[in-house]
Amino acid sequence: MINAHTTITETMNETEEEPKDFIKLTQAKLSVDEVSVLVTSPCCGAISLFIGTTRDNFNGKKVVHLEYEAYTPMAEAEIKKICRDVRKKWPAIKHVAVHHRLGLVPVTEVSVIIAVSSPHRIESLNAVSYCIDTLKATVPIWKKEMYEEEYSWKENKECFWTNMEK
């Protein structure tokens, strides 16, 4: 006799990937394609990206290029902390990538890329925003803005200790 209710069990995709953090500080040109591929996952329907580029002007002065330096091991550790916090706040998130360029970055070139994947878009959109805001507040990286005649070490308004009451 044929059972009218036949249940077919679909084998779910093999092992679900482990969530990963991809953190890179490099002098090489950054690639948005590379970062997108890193966070792509079959279980995710959304990838959100932030791309920071070098602007050609500040306060009426022409910016020739930016130069970045970092306390590299600590910068990587602080970015790792941000990834950990992101996962606590938005547990659905799958992969997080933070790539930051060091050294000389010409105008219009990319200095930072943040990418986050999640099953639905709300988490990755919020997480990317949180990542860049927190990076600017806590990660030991410095930017020197080179103008035509002079230069200036920039200071993020988000820098956490300059925001404290003195």
Add this chain to the structure above:
Amino acid sequence: MVVVLYFARSAELAGVRSETVSVPQRITSLQLWDEIVKRRSRLAVLRDQVVFAVRQEYVLLGDQLLVLQSGDEVAIIPPISGG
């Protein structure tokens, strides 16, 4: 002996990127700053802007007591501007 690392504007003012400095094992973060400024006086202008990173953890300049081991890294951290 701790390793002092200088970054960004503090490296320009100090004229070096790193050096070893002899300090007491137990010292407040403000006392540590004073010790460093004794050697690199041009850093004094940064007094109200910088923090330390001791063994890669941020420390504000103040009364916090540090326990330093030989070889520990102490970084001068001017206001940051990543991203």
